[in-house]
Amino acid sequence: MEARQRRPAPTKDEPAEPIKKVASESTSSSVSVLDILRIAGGILLFSSALSYLTTSGASLTWGYNPWWTRAAEWKNIFKPPVSLTDDELLAYDGTDPDKPIYLALNGTIYDVSISPATYGPGGSYHFFAGRDAARAFLTGCFDVDAVPDLRGVEQMYMPLEPWEKPLAADASDAEKAKHAALEKRAREKRKAMTKGDLKNRSAQELRKARQSVRDGLEHWHQLFRGDKGKAYRKVGEVKREEGWLQKLPKRTLCEQAEKGRPVRKYED
Template sequence: MTEQVAARRRKPEPQAARVEELSDSEADSFDEAERKVKEIRKQKAAARRRAEEQDDDYTTANLFVDILRVLSFLFLASCGLSYLISNGETFFWGMSNPPKYLRMDWWKRQINGPIYLTPAELAQYDGTDPTKPIYLAINWTIYDVSANRATYGPGGSYHWFAGCDASRAFVTGCFAEDRTPDMRGVEEMFLPIEDPIEDAKYWTPEELREMRRRERAEAKQRVHEALAHWSRFFAESQKYHFVGYVKKPEGWPKNEPRRKLCDAAAKGRRKRTPPKKDERKDGK
């Protein structure tokens, strides 16, 4: 009994001692497993070295190729975008009339706000100085028309409008004579020519007074619509750009003589059309 208890309390032998007791086949298996572990470690170390060598090769050889690819893509994208924005005009942003957001002067105006010029200052932008833009004004609003220098510059068919507010000429068509924003009396071009003798045959004095009042109101409305048409033309144009405003001279236009209707506009006037027979005052 004492020997059995002592055997149970006896400590297990160390692993090293047990290895010595392994059979030859078991020892060989153990050595083989150890060799496989070492081989796996060697393979992992070799893989790490190859990865490091590949990283070194990329930084020295492939980096230039990748940069070239990126630059080539950006160049092709730029050409395509230029072609789309210019409506097929160019691949290289050399547009004759670039959009306003591609113009430096447009961005300056957005930052600085509209400019205010006196008529004398506006006259300096009539296109005679090639270093300055071409401005015109209509209804006291200034627009940059430099995009069409051949038309508004010296020798152009509409050079009369450059460097001034020629609102009157836009309506009358008298480019040389009416380079002014003074619209007083322009409605006369839409009024009939008075013929007291003929008119008295068909209308009473009261009817004539009412007719003249109505005709003048309609003529002023036609002037307003004609000027508004051209104002909208420049305001909505994609080619011409808003710049600022013209400063009205003090006391204008009372301190200037009233203009006579130009000959070209006056030639369009006609006599009143006689009323139809059932509309005549005497019924005859």
């Protein structure tokens, strides 16, 4: 009869097998996906609450308002984009209660129906409704520039020479004297510049002016697509035939935009 093989008794330095197994399980620090989601959700909830309190209830996302956080944008995914000519766009100026109120900015159509008191009949900005008035958004000449033609509008950001900026008719003697001194110094500085220097300066100023036009338009695009918290949204594009812009007569800067042009400064 075979003798039973006895398991060696555990030494003082090594616990019995069942005890080792329990100890191993109790010291396990594995984290499940559910735990991670709970932690992330708690952080987001806390951040949203803090944003709400900090901004006095204006935002749950610290002012960050991308398209994917807006319900209206998700609804647009299931709707075909609007495509209208400038003439067709006129029918969406708010005078027909069965149609939404649209306005366009540099070819992009936005729905501003949420603000009928502003863009509807009798509203303070009704002249924007039903049309693309991109030029007026930049020049501020709402009565004459409610058109999409942006040609030459960068000139409003191009600086004038001091002698090209007329003084006000009621300027004081002190103002006239200061203007004359400034003009004299500017003419001397300009005379000392080479043709290459003048050409490079003009090119740099033109690039900055064109960037100012893009920045100005982007400011309004952000408003109308809802980035600034307004419940407006993009719905489509204006369709125009090729070469439409060349068929229009070129415009000059309106009086307000011309008056607002900066004066070129010459360093001493």
